[in-house]
């Protein structure tokens with residue numbers, strides 16, 4: 311066994327930890343901070359909760375949109391380069407944190423935002439950053455990736471240098487999420503943990519995080535969805551999401567790739583677009599990941615069967631029942647995908663979003679078959 315794991319981020323977790331942001335800015339010796347967020351976070355007073363009592367002077371960039379386009383990244387690049395900010399504080403869901411992470415990189419690296427789309431394109435170390443998630447889903451506070459939409463397609467800016475200096479994960483901040491956002495972001499976290507577990511790059515650290523993350527989410531996502539003020543459920547979800555962020559170093563398999571092909575076209579929240587394929591991914595990967603299926607079944611709270619295919623089917627059924635209870639669509643037909651487009655989507659999935667770390671290798675024919683099963687709602691692998 312050989313693996314490496316890299317996590318330079320200081321993590322603080324728990325109700326009330328947002329109070330500690332002030333101390334963290336001091337610890338980082340910052341003199342001038344840029345808060346990167348969206349207008350909803352400003353309106354709900356969440357940003358004010360984070361910045362309350364800060365000693366360091368700060369300004370706010372609140373123009374982040376959901377599923378940000380590259381133009382938003384260009385905007386944040388202009389803003390962070392307009393003054394000598396030495397700290398970026400990201401407040402919000404994955405979109406705000408992703409834009410905050412790239413802002414920290416743009417502060418010290420020249421070039422258009424577009425020129426950083428790809429892998430490892432930052433030459434210089436970013437300025438310090440603090441991430442404060444307000445959803446329980448993306449785990450972006452602990453990942454090397456920032457997603458951007460470029461010319462209608464999901465792309466990414468990836469670099470280990472983008473890992474934040476500090477992540478402050480306070481479940482209290484997630485309690486104002488409406489049920490639909492709780493469902494979609496929670497489903498995203500379930501996908502991260504499950505897909506990372508199925509990845510050929512998984513290691514004992516990512517597997518431990520993933521299995522615990524799945525168990526927490528399966529136990530409490532429905533409760534958080536039904537009752538916004540259920541504090542133990544919110545705590546489980548925040549923890550499950552950050553464990554997903556830890557697991558993400560194993561990378562995703564084809565569930566997220568499939569999600570990218572339908573998210574922009576059908577205007578789906580990220581968690582919905584990757585949640586829809588999840589049950590089918592589980593049943594399809596069951597044989598390729600046979601030695602790992604028993605533990606996955608336990609994490610999903612499913613009575614383990616003996617045959618991997620059977621196990622996969624049972625876990626997939628459970629994942630589908632979780633999605634259905636959250637009112638997340640479970641077939642491509644439901645979201646309006648035309649039957650005649652299945653081959654085109656499968657080609658785009660393989661061409662634009664390949665997964666060399668997938669233990670299950672697809673060609674055009676088998677990927678189209680998978681799209682067809684997702685269209686019909688057929689969990690058979």
Ligand SMILES: [Fe+2]
Nearest residue numbers: 448498580584
């Ligand atoms: Fe995701």
